[in-house]
Amino acid sequence: MGFYAEQVVPRIINVVCGVKEAELLRRRVCEGLEGKVLEIGFGSGLNVPFYPEAVTWVDAVEPSDVGWRLAHKRVAATSVHVERGGLDGQALPFADDSFDAALSTWTLCTIPDADAALREVRRVLKPGGTLHFVEHGLAPAGDENVRRWQRRLDHLEQRLLDGCHLTRPIVDMLTTAGFVITDLDVFYEKGAPKPFGADSLGIAVSPG
Numbered sequence: 129m130g131f132y133a134e135q136v137v138p139r140i141i142n143v144v145c146g147v148k149e150a151e152l153l154r155r156r157v158c159e160g161l162e163g164k165v166l167e168i169g170f171g172s173g174l175n176v177p178f179y180p181e182a183v184t185w186v187d188a189v190e191p192s193d194v195g196w197r198l199a200h201k202r203v204a205a206t207s208v209h210v211e212r213g214g215l216d217g218q219a220l221p222f223a224d225d226s227f228d229a230a231l232s233t234w235t236l237c238t239i240p241d242a243d244a245a246l247r248e249v250r251r252v253l254k255p256g257g258t259l260h261f262v263e264h265g266l267a268p269a270g271d272e273n274v275r276r277w278q279r280r281l282d283h284l285e286q287r288l289l290d291g292c293h294l295t296r297p298i299v300d301m302l303t304t305a306g307f308v309i310t311d312l313d314v315f316y317e318k319g320a321p322k323p324f325g326a327d328s329l330g331i332a333v334s335p336g
């Protein structure tokens with residue numbers, strides 16, 4: 129991994145993903161989390177202030193050491209026990225059925241094999257466990273113009289943000305992995321150009 133991906137990208141993400149508009153979405157997506165929680169793509173811990181009190185433990189999975197260091201103050205300030213439980217969402221170092229819930233925010237765009245990561249999340253969730261997600265991806269069917277721009281810009285985005293894709297069909301990926309989506313809101317993020325802000329926010333249940 130080069131200097132840019134290792135040192136610069138996590139800092140850009142900390143700033144870009146730390147905007148006020150994103151905070152509202154973080155609050156929404158964290159609502160209802162409880163018990164032992166897995167967070168994949170923990171980044172710089174921007175969700176930590178929004179963990180509900182009912183969360184007792186968080187295993188954070190994050191490959192970037194810089195991201196983890198940037199998270200230090202947020203982790204130190206929370207009463208929730210947070211530890212870096214792993215480095216790669218595609219191969220989780222946890223036993224089957226070990227988490228009550230999981231959280232993924234703007235991460236499925238970046239994990240190289242996001243389908244494998246979703247299978248892993250299902251494996252480690254208890255039957256009936258929930259994945260809370262907010263992800264950007266392919267614009268809704270019908271928004272062909274936005275989709276065209278996403279295809280044009282996808283390669284550039286991947287280069288600038290270390291593998292971030294604009295065209296992943298998030299909802300289809302979740303259902304293909306066997307999740308049952310019980311809550312879903314599809315919208316364009318305020319303040320973001322449409323190709324970068326086609327979001328899906330919701331809850332997916334792992335039926336076991």
Ligand SMILES: C[S@@+](CC[C@H](N)C(=O)[O-])C[C@H]1O[C@@H](n2cnc3c(N)ncnc32)[C@H](O)[C@@H]1O
Nearest residue numbers: 145169170171174192216217233234235238239
């Ligand atoms: C756009 S950032 C989002 C960070 C954070 N979830 C947030 O909401 O601010 C994507 C994150 O996915 C992480 N990531 C990349 N590959 C990964 C992998 N294989 N497993 C887990 N996380 C990964 C990146 O290091 C980065 O922190």
